[in-house]
Amino acid sequence: MRYISTRGGMPPKTFSEILLSGLSPDGGLAIPEVYPRVTAVELHAWRDLSYQALAFEILSRFIDDIPAQDLRKIINKTYTAEIFGSADITPLKTLEPGLHVLGLSNGPTLAFKDIAMQLLGNLFEYQLTKTGGELNILGATSGDTGSSAEYAMRGKHGIRVFMLSPLGKMSRFQTAQMFSLQDKNIFNIAIRGVFDDCQDIVKAVSNDHAFKESRHIGTVNSINWARIVAQVVYYFKGYFAATKTNDEQVSFAVPSGNFGNICAGHVARMMGLPIKRLILATNENDVLDEFFRTGVYRPRTTFETQHTSSPSMDISKASNFERFIFDLTGRNAQQVKELWSAVDQGKPFDLLQTPLFAKIQDFGFVSGSSNHAARIETIRDIHQRYRVLVDTHTADGLKVGQAHRETGVPLICLETALPVKFAESIQEAIGREPERPADFENLEDLPQRFVVKDADVEAVKAYIDEFGRAQ
Ligand SMILES: *Cc1c(COP(=O)(O)O)cnc(C)c1O
Numbered sequence: 304m305r306y307i308s309t310r311g312g313m314p315p316k317t318f319s320e321i322l323l324s325g326l327s328p329d330g331g332l333a334i335p336e337v338y339p340r341v342t343a344v345e346l347h348a349w350r351d352l353s354y355q356a357l358a359f360e361i362l363s364r365f366i367d368d369i370p371a372q373d374l375r376k377i378i379n380k381t382y383t384a385e386i387f388g389s390a391d392i393t394p395l396k397t398l399e400p401g402l403h404v405l406g407l408s409n410g411p412t413l414a415f416k417d418i419a420m421q422l423l424g425n426l427f428e429y430q431l432t433k434t435g436g437e438l439n440i441l442g443a444t445s446g447d448t449g450s451s452a453e454y455a456m457r458g459k460h461g462i463r464v465f466m467l468s469p470l471g472k473m474s475r476f477q478t479a480q481m482f483s484l485q486d487k488n489i490f491n492i493a494i495r496g497v498f499d500d501c502q503d504i505v506k507a508v509s510n511d512h513a514f515k516e517s518r519h520i521g522t523v524n525s526i527n528w529a530r531i532v533a534q535v536v537y538y539f540k541g542y543f544a545a546t547k548t549n550d551e552q553v554s555f556a557v558p559s560g561n562f563g564n565i566c567a568g569h570v571a572r573m574m575g576l577p578i579k580r581l582i583l584a585t586n587e588n589d590v591l592d593e594f595f596r597t598g599v600y601r602p603r604t605t606f607e608t609q610h611t612s613s614p615s616m617d618i619s620k621a622s623n624f625e626r627f628i629f630d631l632t633g634r635n636a637q638q639v640k641e642l643w644s645a646v647d648q649g650k651p652f653d654l655l656q657t658p659l660f661a662k663i664q665d666f667g668f669v670s671g672s673s674n675h676a677a678r679i680e681t682i683r684d685i686h687q688r689y690r691v692l693v694d695t696h697t698a699d700g701l702k703v704g705q706a707h708r709e710t711g712v713p714l715i716c717l718e719t720a721l722p723v724k725f726a727e728s729i730q731e732a733i734g735r736e737p738e739r740p741a742d743f744e745n746l747e748d749l750p751q752r753f754v755v756k757d758a759d760v761e762a763v764k765a766y767i768d769e770f771g772r773a774q
Contacts, residue, residue, distance in 0.1 A: 311636025424455035443501035534567030556704025584703035598655030
């Protein structure tokens, strides 16, 4: 399996060669030269596999330059009942016949990002051990991504994490989750500023190529291909759990932000998994819903990006979306390059008057958006009807998913976080706070480990210089 760039400017590379890199040198995203197709015989054989065995079957199709026995070890070490709360890893909850919630949020930080990030941590460690390399991961977070990365990389050999967050701007729970980590390779840097200041610092450091090279700076952002491919696995797992035979089709509803999660669903469908619809749900930040309804992709400015009660979907442009457009154009890298030359300047593109707009249907995509009132109502309604409590992001998925539900087609809504992370909205919906998992009982009282810095690139660089090498 070789990987190429969505903009056509990268010679084919192996999985290990793209594992540690972010963007391709030409500004595009890495994507498989062809999607592996799953035969009917294979699909039949996979139905009863454990999560780990299924993950190996799928991942080994994309990762063929890590010896099979090593890959199996990495997978078995990643997906354990201990880390993910059950042997199922992603248990399916049935609300009523034909309506399900796929539990993706039972990892260490109680959000679905753990599923990919935990694998990434082990893949990075494996790779760095093999090459004797080191990696300083630099990131900016307003919540979920940062903690998910830290819990995946804690204690990992050859890896340090420098995570910037806006001082005093995350929820107490999220802050405590990150800052209570005492691992020597985790560095929490609280910035006197807002999230965009953090993001700007990361960009400035990454654009200093000499510094980036010499200090082995890397990222774990959502365009990383390994994260996408790890997420393909649970689409298969969810499909098998919700159906009896492989003649059946299902639809998935996916709370979306950067298009990473639903991109994995798209890949699963391209591999031959019988998915009828991929139902994309946004919150008030509806840049993706707008595209799938109107053909216009209009990235927003940070100024236009709203702060909502499903904050992990508050995005102004969707970094993984380029991968889908690459496939939509029939893998026409030249066309992608032209479209993104507009996007990279903050300009929209419009496919409505082109043959591509009609083709969206062939890929199974439909969409809708949600808002605060709908989200609160959905949490209340699901709780009342099924005695199941969902978080604000999952509620957006359920809201839009139910609007597109078809009789005879099982609908699987992806649960992307647990309600405990968004206690305020739960209180608003059902009049009481969600229960806390036992491990998180006294989270906010634990000692915290972090430094405070001004929103100053040089100050952050100096800090990395001091701590970003083997002590
Ligand atoms: C990251 C995140 C999303 C959005 O996922 P994408 O892969 O960026 O589309 C949705 N819900 C939660 C809770 C998240 O953390």
